[in-house]
Structures are given as structure tokens and as C-alpha cells.
Amino acid sequence: MVQAGVVTMTNTARKREIPFPIAHDALHALVDVTKSLLRPMNLNAVLDQILTQVERLFGYEICSVILPTGRDNRLYMAAHRGYDPEIANSIRIKIGEEGIIGHVAATGKSYYAPDVSVDPYYIEGSTKVRSQFSVPLIIDDRIIGVLDVESSELDDFPEDVQHVIEAFAALAALAIYRAQHQEELEHLALTDGLTGLANNRAFWEALHRELARARRFNQPLSLLVLEIDKFKEVNDTYGHLKGDEALRGLAQILGVTCRSMDIAARFGGDEFALILPQTTKDDARKVAYRLMDRVRKFRVDGHLQLTLSMGLAAFPEDGITPNALFSVADYAMYRIKEQGGNGLGLEAPSDAARVADAHH
Template structure:
């Protein structure tokens, strides 16, 4: 029926499918309201055009794959460090311009080297993949999760104040502590994470300052015993969990 789309009421027509990886993407064809015969030269031309169109689609697909690979982490499928920095800088400026809240959390897998030594690097990779999936499943579409490097991850929470970010981070920490990741890695593995939280406005004047604040918060969480959520400075009445 492709000729009907080319020219309704056509009496002479020829349509060749444009295919890619076994799927028909469309048609290229000619049609006429007059009765007649499509010449062999016209058919050869259509086949050539369809072939070129299929190659063009394949090239577009490869280009899109290259773009995705350039901004994502190969193991976890999350965004990579470089792209996260770009997005965070842009979102920080937007939040500052319009006076909207923005929070950043930094996550580190506790004693990851020891875990690798005990369970092997394949299990370590599976752990990181599992944590990446946990983040991906729990962030909103407007937020952004990334593998920051090694066993460290980061999450940008748009339109989110520090208190909300703390609550979100605590839910992540608790999910890992009760065995969410261990189920798919190793039955006898005890996996915990430490999390640092920073929110704007936080006395910083750049996205780099926000990262530095979140890093200090993460360092504090690790220094105070790990498996906890911390801000850069102690808060009155803080009951963050210790191990």
C-alpha cells in the first residue's frame, strides 16, 4: 500500500522498503496517475536510494551511540564524571538565578577495597552495577545520578532543599544496609554506604563549591564511623546512625 501514500489514486507505482537490521523503516518509491510500466532503470535507482537511506540510518544510529557512550559510565550506565560536572554547573546557575533550591549528595561504598579482596573484582563490579541501578530507580527524571569515580557516586537533586536531600539519602543508606545490594552480589556480604549532603544556598558561589561542601560532608561521614548520612557541619540534635 506504499504507493497510496506516495500518490493516492496511482495507477503505476513502485515502492522499495528502507530496512535497517531487519526492520522496515519506510519506503522510497515512484507513482503515476497514468497507467504504464516502471522501467528497470527506475527500479535500480529506487533500490540504490533505499540502500543509501538504510546506510544513513545506520550512521545516525552509530553517531547517537557514540554520543551516549561519551557521557555515560560503561559499567553502571549512569552519567559519567565529566558530564555530571557540566550539568551540575548549568543547574547551579539556574538555581541561583531563580532562587530555587538545589542539593548534591556524594556516596561512597564503605570498605570497597576490602570487599574486592574478599569477594573478587567481578563481585565488586556487580556491587557497583547494583548501586547504579538503585540510584537510577530512585531518582526523579529531573534529577541526575552519576558514577563520580571508582566506588563513589553522586546525585544532583533539583528543586530540593537540604532537609529533603537528607531524607532521600537516608532512604538510600537504609536500603543498602538491609541487604538490597547483597542479595545480588554475595549472600554473606555486608554492604554499607556513607553519604555526604550539601544544599544550596550553602555559602558557596559555584557548583565547585557545592561539590567541595558535599565532599567534606562525605569525609565527615566516613570519619565518624561510616554507614551514615552527614552534612559538612554537625547539626544540633543530630541522630545519624553510627556503626
């Protein structure tokens, strides 16, 4: 049924006596959908828009976008409507082996089950589902997911409707790909290529953001700045490949030492930092000693031991701006290096207050 330039399929229209042509109004509706989907949006917004349009254009209230987990040969419900959220969020579908969706992801071909109760591929997910139409999301012959639409009515997807859904799925695939690609680019722009940690740009953005949050909610925040002791000697003696191994090893140790809210960054050659939101200076000191202990136990190439020089600063006592806080932690770290390294520095410059004021 075509109403006001929008292709709809209401409950009353599902047992239709007239064909469902891709008419002038339907094409206009798809053009509108294209404009909507191809606006700059993050992936979650794109997925939400896709399902909104499935409901708006076709009237189906049970629908989902299924994407690869990226870790195994399985799919997950990246977005859904009409499902129990707890169940939907736990579903993992093995490609090629589980259900209609797994079959479509394996074959790259649309699949229609007019009566799911007798369909050989169907796996029951909801007792109210009577028919199901699943369409692969394809970019350059690569399957990037599945658009799944289900109905509580038998044989509820006429052939012309299937064609329009397939056309819509092609647009949806493009929108998903663009959003994923944009997120990948943004991630790369904020990630250190060698270690996978936040890079210099991401570090300063995070420090500004977390410090602003600490001020807003009157919470503590601590900053650790650290360097590998005698790292130049490691490179000169063992070569840059071993130096890179040392950097990656330290990054991994930072990763297991951090909480999910903490931000570990590499902002220079062997210069690292750890932002600790909601952490007092005393608690940050404990984190620092735990980190140093783990680094001492680590061996590059099975035998080369590393040590760290670290400096600690905390908000608000050591600084109230990102530059001031970093200056104090950096100063404390270099004081330790001057003393031979392998330690934690807490000493602030005598003009710390002036530094803080100058950068306020």
C-alpha cells in the same frame, strides 16, 4: 518531471504520459541530497531531513521512517509526515507478521502495492491511502529500518520513480547509521562502563548545566556525594568480581531511587554522586535516607551487606558554583567516614564561604 535540477512528482504529473528517467538533473538532485544528509546531524535531524527530501524530491506527503524498537521484534515510527501524531506514535509493527512494512523488514526487499485495497499484506492505517511503496534501509546486509511512502492515488509509483526512491533510501540508510553510531559514541564517552551511570566527565557537565539552570530560574538544587563503606575490604575479602557486583547493585538502587530529572553518576572507584535539580536540602535529606535504607536491605551475593557514607550540599546556601558545592558535599561525606560511616553528613567546612568565593 524534472524542474530546476530537482526530481519532483506533483499531483498533475502522477498520471504521466512520459517516462521518468534518472536523468542528469535527477542525479544532481541526489548529489545535493547526499551532501545534505551526510552533514553532521543528530538522529532526529537526519530523520526530519529524510522526510523533507521525500516531499521535496518526489512530492509524496505521506511518508515515514520505521526503525527497530531495540527491545523486541517490533518496529516503531521514528519520524513521519501526513499521519495523525497520536496514532503514529503508538504504532508498533511486528517484523514479518504485520503489514507491508513488517514484510519488508523481514525480507529485506522493496515492496510495491499499486492498490492497497486488494493487497494481501496491507493493513489499513489511513482511509485516504490508495498505493504504497516500502523500501528496506540496509547497511552491510543488515536491515536497520524501512522507508515507507504512501499516496492517495492508485498506482502512483512508476518503476523509474521506485528506482530513484531506492537510491535515495540507500543514502538515507547511511545517514541514519552514521547518526546512530555517533550517538552511541557520545553515549559511551559519557557513560561508566561498569554501572551504566554517568561518568566523571558527564557528572561535571551535568552539574555545571543544572546549577546554571538553578541560578537562572531561582530554583533550589542539591548534591549528594557517597561512597561504599570499607569497599577495599570487600575487594580484598571477596574479590574484585564481588566488588563489581556491589558497584552495579548500588547503581541499580540509585536508578530506582532517582526521578527522571535526577542525574546519578560514578566518578571514581566507589565514589558516586546524585544531582537533584529543583530539590531543597530538606527534601534531599529524605532522598538520602531512603537511599541508605534500600542499600542496607541489599545483599551482595545474597549475604554481604553494604552501608554508605554520604554528604549533602545544597544551592544556594552551601555554594553557588559546581566546585564549591562539590567541596562541601565531599567534606561532609568524609566527616561521616571518619566517624565510622553508615550515615549522612551535613557539616560544611568552616571556610565554606571562602571556598565558594574562590571558585566563583
